[in-house]
Amino acid sequence: MNAQTLHPSSPSSSASSAGPAAVAAAAEHSSTIDAEFGFIRDPARRQLAPLAFGLRADSPPAVAWRAAQQRERLSFWDFPSSPFCVKVRAMLRHKGLVFEAVDPLAPAHWWTLQRRGLGKVPALQIDARFVTDSTDIALALEALYPEPALVPADARLAALNHALEEWADEALYFLGLHFLWLDPATAGLVPQLFGRGPLGRLGYQIYRRRIAAQVRGQGTGRKPPERLLGELQRQLDHAAALLQPGPWLIDEQPRLADFALFGQLSFLLRAVTSGPLVRERPPLMAFVKRLRAVGRDASATPR
Template sequence: MRMITLYQFEISPFCDKTRRALTYKGLEFEVKEMLFSQEAENLKVSPTHKFPVIDRGGDRLADSTDIAYYLEEKYPEPPLCPADPASRAHMHIIEDWADESLFPYDLAMRGLWEHNIPLLIDDIFKYETPELQKMFAETVPDGIRQQLIAAGLGRKDKKAILNDVRRHLEAVNALIQANSWLVADHLSYADIAVAAMFFVINRAEEGAAMLDEFPMIRKWQERVDELTL
């Protein structure tokens, strides 16, 4: 079997998705942690600057979603994609929703609200030198703020953001109530994608408190973690 190397930023939920998929499929892999300060090296690994990246015996692929489908093709057991086309489509929609809708709320809660920023900086730059950590702490929050303002989310107040997050959690809770997993009768990539986003949302004080209001989601997350960590 070809050796798999995962190039990642550890705290990234997108990299977490790929680690979980590799683990669930029982694949051995080597992890190489990238550093934000080593821009030239990052571009060598991923010219598009998209991470995670996996290298499988010289075959290199970026983007957590593309990697998921690649792994499913090369290592179909145990499956992460439902066999039924409608369920597979449902999985794709939820996975994309997690990436495009849930992730900005993680950035908002941890990057806009002052009391959460120190932990965000520690998480993102834990492998950098103390000097670089200090520099990033002074510049990164404003970059996140400008990104979120451009996307519209940064113009919402805290109450509106928390109301949005609650609606997302209520939707996930309803899906779990109806069916133990988000899509199929087994763990799928939809579960992995949402669980990875909830992991980082839980790192925000408000996110953790809100998740505690949904014990069914907490138990579902534990089941996902048992299979993928």
């Protein structure tokens, strides 16, 4: 699964316990993401990372140089906490593309997304063309802007890249949905992501009900909490092993599978129960730190 439906969730929950330190760590991770990407909802809080040589992403030379290389206008419909939006955002930045960040929960934007983007995020508007699903977006970007490449030229490595992307987008994603949305330990954090307005509160309730149904229908939601915890630990151990000796999953540069794993690890870091399990595995945290630094010079203009 590579997209999340922004459409209006009968709560389903599993028993879980976490200490104050874990709650504080998850809240800190969430506030870090909100600080980085809050501009999507609040342009006054927009933060732009500095470019190399002391330039900023909004400096005229930086914007002019990137715009000269880019023919198409890109509008990225971005819900900051979605792991698939994290994945696409990082790919856009990795390719050095200039894009407009669109808040899909703003009423006018939400209706546009329903009509043209099938109600799902991430969605990328390339001039007049709408592309949804993070993998489809990656392939569309690869066709337009082939460097740096997200897919290796070697057929075997390309197949491995695809398989690991699917693993991250499926196996890790549904575990992340459980631990972030349905685990009682994280219940107080998630509503904040939707904002304080009436549309945000309504969206949270609808979305939570939908997620509970998805997780149960896929099978993860039918497993007892202790089994899900053990499954998550095994998956994280596999991910850490795949990153040895590193720095990337496939070869010498970040590929589509790396961005998929990055999105899911960022998702898991937000949850009270799963966050500490990621943090206690140094290869995973080193990987997250590397990908957070990739493409920090990309420019996003809020709308």
